[in-house]
Amino acid sequence: MNYEHGKENLPMDGMSVGSPNTAATHVVRADCPHLADPEWEALQRLSTVIGEAARPFYARYRREQHGVALGFILSEQREVAVANTVSPGVTPRKEYLNLLVSNYEGKEGETxxxxxxxxxxxxxxxxxxxxxxxxxxxxxxxxxxxxxxxxxxxxxxxxxxxxxxxxxxxxxxxxxxxxxxxxxxx
Structure with missing residues (x-):
């Protein structure tokens, strides 16, 4: 795997064993050609939410990348849907649709x-x-x-x-x- 900085073997620093060095965790798009563009973009957004330490995990486990990306996309869609739902007492806009209604005259044949x-x-x-x-x-x-x-x-x-x-x-x-x-x- 190619990284923008550093090697795949993470350095061990002082007290912690194997904690990721943030400079060594930038995965390049070419390392994950098996991911579709939306999946890749979802993984990038997920790394901004979780942090840079999550990227080595995605680079190592190819089979799980699709599931992680799709799961994150679904959670984003749910968050957007929850944010866009409107309570019954609140109207999303003040204007209304002025639909025209034909006149009902009670003639024979009118439904x-x-x-x-x-x-x-x-x-x-x-x-x-x-x-x-x-x-x-x-x-x-x-x-x-x-x-x-x-x-x-x-x-x-x-x-x-x-x-x-x-x-x-x-x-x-x-x-x-x-x-x-x-x-x-x-």
């Missing part, structure tokens, strides 16, 4: 379920968390007879849509086609 999926996606992207705000946003995306139905219900009873889930349930009852026995078996 309510598909529109509700589109709507739920837009609500998540806009970061609307309050149930009443979700209802208000949903009502703003209605058109035609569906809009007339929703605002008519709201005029007769201002508290009729107390939660977003109850609003969706009533909307389904009003506009989904009735399911007969044949369709439910299919």
């Amino acid at each position: 309510l379920l598909r529109w509700l999926v589109e709507l739920d996606t837009a609500i998540m992207a806009r970061r609307i968390v309050d149930s009443l705000s979700k209802v208000a946003f949903t009502m703003s995306c209605l058109g035609g007879r569906a809009r007339s139905w929703a605002y008519g219900r709201r005029l007769s009873d201002p508290t009729c849509f107390s939660t977003y889930e109850s609003f969706k349930k009533e909307l389904k009852l009003a506009f989904e086609p009735p399911k007969n026995e044949f369709r439910s078996r299919a």
Whole structure:
């Protein structure tokens, strides 16, 4: 093995037996041609974390170098993932995605379920968390007879849509086609 400084046999200094001399521990890339570039770079980063004394170990045990490098890469990825996780109460950015939602009009042939999926996606992207705000946003995306139905219900009873889930349930009852026995078996 070639080292940038010194020989593979480590000097013995005073009190300790075989403690590595940091000047003698720089491994050259050419000494480890069996390692892929990411593995080599991981070993270099690992040596900066552990210290120069770890390099002779990597130079001597070829079979273990791959495992050590991959293990270090995985631990780095876990640390990055933990650092990037966001607690539920914290938003990583202040702006939101302004996804467009097509209007649901309650016409024959319009699929309510598909529109509700589109709507739920837009609500998540806009970061609307309050149930009443979700209802208000949903009502703003209605058109035609569906809009007339929703605002008519709201005029007769201002508290009729107390939660977003109850609003969706009533909307389904009003506009989904009735399911007969044949369709439910299919």
